[in-house]
Amino acid sequence: MSSNTFTLDGKEIPFEPGDTIIRAAWRQGIEIPHYCWHPGLSIAANCRMCLVEIRSGRQAQMPILKHDPATGQYVPDTKPKLQPACQIPAGEGMEVYAQSEQVKEAQSSVQEFLLLNHPVDCPICDQAGECKLQDYWLEHQAKGKRKLSEPVHKPKGVRFGPTIVYDAERCIMCTRCIRVSDELAQDPVLDMRERGNKNEIVLSPGRELDHDYTLMTEHVCPVGALTSRDFRFKARVWFLKSADGVCSGCATGCTTHVDYDPRKGRVYRLRPRDNEATNQYWMCDDGMMTYKEVHENRVVTPLSSRLGDLDMDTALDTLAELLKTTPSEQVGVSLSALHSTEDNAAWRDFFSTVHPAGGFTVGKRPPWRGDKILRDDDHNPNTKGVEQVLGGAAEALPSGMRVLVALGTHAPLPNDFDPAEPDHHLVVLASNRSELTDQATLLIPVASWAESRGSYVNRKGLSQSFEPAIFPPWDVDPAWKVASRLSERFDTQLQYISIADVPQVQPPPRSTPGPSAQVRA
Amino acid sequence: MEPNVQGNLTQFNEQTLELPSEPMRLNMGPSHPAMHGTIRMVLDLEGETIINVDVQPGYLHRGFEKSCERGNWAQVFPYADRLNYVSPMLNNVGFSLAVEKLLDVQVPERAQYYRVILGELARIADHFTCNGASAMELGAFTPFLWMLKVREWIWDVLEKETGARMTHSFGRIGGMAKEPTSTLKQDTLDMVTKVRDVVAEAESLLLKNRIFLDRTQDVGVLTQEHALQMGVTGPMLRSTGIDYDVRKAEPYSLYDRFDFEVPVGHQGDNYDRFMVRMEEVRQSCRILEQAVSQMPESGPVCVEDPRITYPEKQDVYHTIEATIAHFKLVMEGVKPPKGEVYSSTEAGNGELGFYIVSDGSGTPYRVRVRPPCWYNLQAAREMLVGDMIADIIPTFGSVNMIGGECDR
Numbered sequence: 024m025s026s027n028t029f030t031l032d033g034k035e036i037p038f039e040p041g042d043t044i045i046r047a048a049w050r051q052g053i054e055i056p057h058y059c060w061h062p063g064l065s066i067a068a069n070c071r072m073c074l075v076e077i078r079s080g081r082q083a084q085m086p087i088l089k090h091d092p093a094t095g096q097y098v099p100d101t102k103p104k105l106q107p108a109c110q111i112p113a114g115e116g117m118e119v120y121a122q123s124e125q126v127k128e129a130q131s132s133v134q135e136f137l138l139l140n141h142p143v144d145c146p147i148c149d150q151a152g153e154c155k156l157q158d159y160w161l162e163h164q165a166k167g168k169r170k171l172s173e174p175v176h177k178p179k180g181v182r183f184g185p186t187i188v189y190d191a192e193r194c195i196m197c198t199r200c201i202r203v204s205d206e207l208a209q210d211p212v213l214d215m216r217e218r219g220n221k222n223e224i225v226l227s228p229g230r231e232l233d234h235d236y237t238l239m240t241e242h243v244c245p246v247g248a249l250t251s252r253d254f255r256f257k258a259r260v261w262f263l264k265s266a267d268g269v270c271s272g273c274a275t276g277c278t279t280h281v282d283y284d285p286r287k288g289r290v291y292r293l294r295p296r297d298n299e300a301t302n303q304y305w306m307c308d309d310g311m312m313t314y315k316e317v318h319e320n321r322v323v324t325p326l327s328s329r330l331g332d333l334d335m336d337t338a339l340d341t342l343a344e345l346l347k348t349t350p351s352e353q354v355g356v357s358l359s360a361l362h363s364t365e366d367n368a369a370w371r372d373f374f375s376t377v378h379p380a381g382g383f384t385v386g387k388r389p390p391w392r393g394d395k396i397l398r399d400d401d402h403n404p405n406t407k408g409v410e411q412v413l414g415g416a417a418e419a420l421p422s423g424m425r426v427l428v429a430l431g432t433h434a435p436l437p438n439d440f441d442p443a444e445p446d447h448h449l450v451v452l453a454s455n456r457s458e459l460t461d462q463a464t465l466l467i468p469v470a471s472w473a474e475s476r477g478s479y480v481n482r483k484g485l486s487q488s489f490e491p492a493i494f495p496p497w498d499v500d501p502a503w504k505v506a507s508r509l510s511e512r513f514d515t516q517l518q519y520i521s522i523a524d525v526p527q528v529q530p531p532p533r534s535t536p537g538p539s540a541q542v543r544a
Numbered sequence: 545m546e547p548n549v550q551g552n553l554t555q556f557n558e559q560t561l562e563l564p565s566e567p568m569r570l571n572m573g574p575s576h577p578a579m580h581g582t583i584r585m586v587l588d589l590e591g592e593t594i595i596n597v598d599v600q601p602g603y604l605h606r607g608f609e610k611s612c613e614r615g616n617w618a619q620v621f622p623y624a625d626r627l628n629y630v631s632p633m634l635n636n637v638g639f640s641l642a643v644e645k646l647l648d649v650q651v652p653e654r655a656q657y658y659r660v661i662l663g664e665l666a667r668i669a670d671h672f673t674c675n676g677a678s679a680m681e682l683g684a685f686t687p688f689l690w691m692l693k694v695r696e697w698i699w700d701v702l703e704k705e706t707g708a709r710m711t712h713s714f715g716r717i718g719g720m721a722k723e724p725t726s727t728l729k730q731d732t733l734d735m736v737t738k739v740r741d742v743v744a745e746a747e748s749l750l751l752k753n754r755i756f757l758d759r760t761q762d763v764g765v766l767t768q769e770h771a772l773q774m775g776v777t778g779p780m781l782r783s784t785g786i787d788y789d790v791r792k793a794e795p796y797s798l799y800d801r802f803d804f805e806v807p808v809g810h811q812g813d814n815y816d817r818f819m820v821r822m823e824e825v826r827q828s829c830r831i832l833e834q835a836v837s838q839m840p841e842s843g844p845v846c847v848e849d850p851r852i853t854y855p856e857k858q859d860v861y862h863t864i865e866a867t868i869a870h871f872k873l874v875m876e877g878v879k880p881p882k883g884e885v886y887s888s889t890e891a892g893n894g895e896l897g898f899y900i901v902s903d904g905s906g907t908p909y910r911v912r913v914r915p916p917c918w919y920n921l922q923a924a925r926e927m928l929v930g931d932m933i934a935d936i937i938p939t940f941g942s943v944n945m946i947g948g949e950c951d952r
Contacts, residue, residue: 141864145871152875160868165850168863261875 029117036113044108044119045073055121056130056159058137058245059197060109063304064206067198070137072159074105074129079118105129127163134164140174140220142192150247152260156195175220184232186308187241187249191223194248200224200240207305207396208236224248235394238311242294251292253312258284258291266492267296269479271361271472272310273393274401276481277302281314281473283492290314290473290492300485307398314473320456322468323496329464335498338467339505342450343512345426345465349448352381355420355440358412359431360387360403362502363477364486365525366469367405367412369503370430372517372526377510381421385409386434386459399482408480426450430469430502432457452502468499475501476522567595574603578681578937581947583921585936592932597925601918604947612911616877617643617717620911625711627913628949630673631666631892633659633702635949636715639911641796642887642898643717646880651847655719656797657839661732662705662714663797664828664835668739669698670892670944671779671821678818678941679750682759687749694742701731717878718853719846729836736829743825757815764927764939766812775919778894779824780943783809783816790890797889801838802831817942852878877906884910893917893944915949 028035031048038047045055049062058070084101091098105126108119120126137156145151177191201213201224212232216225226232232240241249260282268281270293278296283289293314295306325338333341346354356374358367374380385406393400420427420437427440428450436442442449442462451463454471474495478488495501500508507519519525573584582603588596608627612620624639625632637659644651651659676691699709705725706712714721750756766776768784781788789806791799807823809816846853850869859866882904888897894916901910924943928936 138864138868143862143864143867145864145867151871157868157872160865161851161872164865165869166865167850167855167859168865 027113027115029113029115029119031119032122038113042113044075044111044113044117046109047113048108048121055108056163057109058155058195059199061199061202061243061304064199064202064243066110067202068107068110070133070195070197071107072130072133073108074126074133075108076103076120076123076126077106077111077117078103078120079116080114130159130163131166134159135166135169137195138164138168139170140192142174142179142190144190144193144247147256148193148247149250149255149260150244154247155245177221177223182231183226183249184237186237186252187232188252188255189224190248190250193246194222194224195246196222196224197245199243199245200249203236203240203243204232204234207239208234209396210234213240235307235309235398236305236396238308239295239305242306254292258282262286263291264492265294266473266490268293268473268492269404269487269489270306270310270313271404271479272307272313272402273391274399274403274406274482275301275397276404276479276485276487277306277310277397278487279306279310281489281492283473285493288493290317300483301481301487302397305397307396309398316455317471317473317493321471321496322453322456322460322466323499325468326466327464335467335500335508338465339509340512342428342465342467343509345448345450346378346428347513349426351379352421353423353425354378354380355382355384355424355427356380357384357386357420357427357429357431357434358409359429359433360385360401360406360409361431361433362405363472363475363479363489364405364408364412365477365522366430366475366502367409369506369517369519369525370428371412373506373510374428377513377515377517380428381424382419383413383416384418384420384435385413386429386431388433401482404481405479407482407484408478408486411480428452429459432459434459452505467505468496469502469505470495470499474499477501477503565590572936574600580677580941581945581950583940583945583947583950585940587933587936589933592934594928594931594933594936597928599921599924601921601945601947602951604951606948606952608952609911609913612908614907616906617880617908618873618877620908621713621715622711624715625713626948627915627952628670628891628893628896628917628946629711630946631663631670632711633662633666633714634670634889634891635896636713637663637797638887638889638891638896639898640715640717640719641889642885642900643878643880645887646883646885646900646902647717647852647878649718649847649849649852651719652844653798654724654840654843655845655847657835658720658724658728658845659715659797660799660802660835661724661728661832661839662702664832665698665701665732665735667892668825668828669695671825672742674892674941674944675746675818675821678760678814678938679746679756681937681941682756684750684753684756687746690742690749691746694739697738698735701728701735704731716846716853718849719844723845729839732832732836736832739825739829743822747822759935759938760813760815760818760942762811762813762815763931763935764814764817764942766923766927768812770923770926771812774923776894776923778890778892778916778920779817779820780812780920780923781894782806783820784812785810790888790895794888796887799831802834804828804830804834814938814942879904879906888914891916891949893920893946893949896949913949913952915952917943917945917950921945921950 028037036047036051048055055073057073059067082103085104087100087102088097089100179190181189183189204213205211212227212230216223241251262284263282264285265280265282268279270277270279278298280294280296282292293311297304325333327333388402390400391402426448430452432453432455448464450465451460452467452469453460454469460466473492475491478486480486503525507517510517567588567590570587573579574582584600586598608623624635627635672691672695676688680688703709706714766784771781771784787806787808804827807820809820855866855869860870880902884901886899888895896916897914899912903909920943927939
């Protein structure tokens with residue numbers, strides 16, 4: 024950290040070399056109003072909302088006509104120009120004023136111009152409640168409309184791609200979406216067309232918005248011009264609460280906000296949570312869509328291929344009976360790279376201390392397409408975590424295995440193990456249905472990632488924890504708790520009452536957090 | 545057991561046989577047909593004489609203050625109405641003034657006159673209800689109905705103006721809910737004439753009646769010291785001789801422009817309270833006449849700040865700025881700056897105070913009501929001890945404890 028400081032409204036603000044005024048203020052938690060600036064994108068300086076007065080140094084002047092009270096005439100004069108805080112680099116000893124009369128008038132005027140042709144869409148716009156136009160109107164303008172003629176009309180509801188809809192009337196032409204496509208997704212498919220009040224965002228000819236980060240264009244859009252077709256009209260944001268989550272899509276471990284409606288117990292969407300260490304400000308489309316698995320294809324009640332639907336206690340009794348009547352060397356365990364470290368640790372402990380098993384392996388989703396931007400080849404969030412839980416022990420299932428207890432929706436089935444045989448038993452503890460669960464002889468539900476606490480270790484070895492958003496279905500517990508419940512039927516008992524009771528493998532390494540990172544071990 | 549004839553028992557003549565006796569404990573209320581509102585009084589009686597009263601309020605506690613924390617500032621008005629439900633406009637005005645003090649905003653003059661007019665009409669209705677009920681408890685049924693007739697007329701005017709007779713929720717932060725009707729001034733002046741006539745008639749019915757005078761004079765006496773110790777305000781305090789009226793002490797809503805007097809009693813007995821209220825009705829009539837003559841014919845009735853007042857509905861339909869203003873006010877509410885303020889007005893029963901704490905958001909952090917009749921009720925015990933059972937109801941009636949305001 025450099026010791027350079029400048030003053031903002033009389034307050035000393037430290038800055039790092041290369042910081043602009045707005046970035047230095049943002050690091051201190053002070054917001055200079057802006058639309059087009061984004062900490063993760065290049066500077067455009069086209070919205071002019073962040074204009075500030077800089078009273079030190081040589082100031083650019085602009086010609087004005089000033090009223091001379093002595094003569095009663097308007098005489099030419101100059102006055103210092105306001106500068107965009109997003110573009111001017113902070114300098115030692117600079118005197119910046121963001122609350123002066125001139126700045127307030129400029130903010131009010133900019134806001135008025137932005138709303139000049141804006142459609143009266145608030146009741147049907149998804150952005151209502153998290154819209155910068157609304158917030159800044161209240162804080163900086165708070166006046167009525169002066170223009171009397173009909174607003175300019177532009178295309179509305181333009182399908183940009185399978186995920187995004189564009190509304191040109193609501194667009195304020197900040198070009199954040201263009202910069203996201205160019206810089207983040209490395210796919211310059213969006214551009215701006217025409218000039219003045221005929222401006223609109225268009226796709227390259229013959230293309231549609233189909234790269235892996237299209238939902239980020241919607242995320243950065245400060246108004247309701249770009250809306251997600253998946254979320255459109257589903258929920259009003261003031262009814263949604265946010266929980267801190269970690270994406271379960273791949274080993275990158277992007278941190279998320281899980282937005283849910285507590286009245287209905289439903290998760291409606293994910294949003295990226297700022298995190299310098301993993302995802303900065305972004306998430307990929309597939310990661311954003313992982314929330315769907317919380318409410319689709321869920322396993323809710325235990326199912327036995329022999330006995331049919333069971334309740335949890337009977338299912339656990341059945342499993343306990345099965346384990347007690349099977350010798351240890353014929354029991355295999357498949358942990359899960361899709362489950363949290365705590366879930367895996369609890370089951371490792373169960374099968375080490377309560378009823379030792381013959382061998383461990385790890386169930387994973389097969390690799391998928393990664394890229395150099397955010398996505399990792401490894402389609403599992405917690406591969407490294409499970410490795411730590413096993414502590415480097417060999418991953419091998421015992422030969423002649425008769426009972427396989429698999430955590431999660433994926434497990435490697437060895438050739439000599441066939442669940443269809445009457446002697447072989449496949450016990451699956453999962454939250455969603457999969458190919459594996461369809462073959463299970465005993466299927467026990469566990470809570471999904473949105474309903475439990477836990478942590479994932481990402482590809483860089485960083486352990487990040489997430490908190491629950493909604494309550495799980497009736498009598499469904501997180502996997503670590505199910506292990507404890509099962510152990511009640513044995514002589515040695517795990518007795519995990521809260522997640523803090525599950526012994527962690529090792530203290531998770533800490534990373535240096537960014538300005539708004541919320542990494543918790 | 546030997547009786548103890550000393551102490552606070554009535555002195556017997558030496559010839560009388562001293563019978564062993566204990567005070568009788570009698571429960572009165574909470575649901576008693578003659579009591580005003582729901583209140584429980586546990587009486588210790590020596591014969592017919594009251595030697596102790598345990599006044600137990602709280603049977604109408606509805607969690608008003610807690611309910612206010614569950615919505616916007618504007619959503620407090622229906623709750624405020626139901627505090628002193630015989631004069632709801634005064635509660636509305638009191639709360640509006642408190643929030644406006646926190647917002648540091650002055651409502652337009654026309655709104656202030658409108659508040660005064662509707663408020664004084666409500667005060668007249670309140671005093672007529674109290675006095676009418678007091679008379680009825682002494683056996684005089686006709687004056688009760690005679691005064692309630694006037695209350696009905698007043699409620700007709702309020703219904704014309706606000707849409708509801710009693711709990712109209714007409715106050716708004718920053719002004720009033722609607723413009724006054726074109727007939728307001730004429731209706732008010734008509735009311736004033738009628739009210740003055742009825743006051744004279746009611747007094748003529750009662751004030752020469754021997755029974756009325758014997759039963760109200762020197763009954764339920766409240767001393768000045770006790771009143772001040774208990775924090776009593778309003779007609780009860782003024783009946784003891786202290787002329788404290790918030791409208792004169794800390795004028796609000798243009799009360800310093802009106803020429804009116806504050807009636808004051810001498811002894812603090814039921815008779816004085818009755819007469820103070822009758823005189824206040826006459827003074828309210830004077831205020832009404834002056835307000836009607838001074839009120840501007842046109843002008844805004846709400847402060848024109850889109851952060852406080854809803855914009856015109858046609859603008860909301862057609863302009864984005866008004867839509868955003870409407871959206872923010874409905875979804876997030878008026879946002880008074882962080883801070884706390886105490887603001888008081890003269891309600892029907894005395895100093896009605898609102899102590900509000902804002903945390904900067906649209907939801908109140910704390911709304912504490914200083915209900916005048918809560919403190920007035922504290923004095924009721926001293927007023928009743930020493931009097932007889934038959935005096936309880938009239939004395940309690942003259943305290944004018946409104947359950948909604950007392951228990952909130």
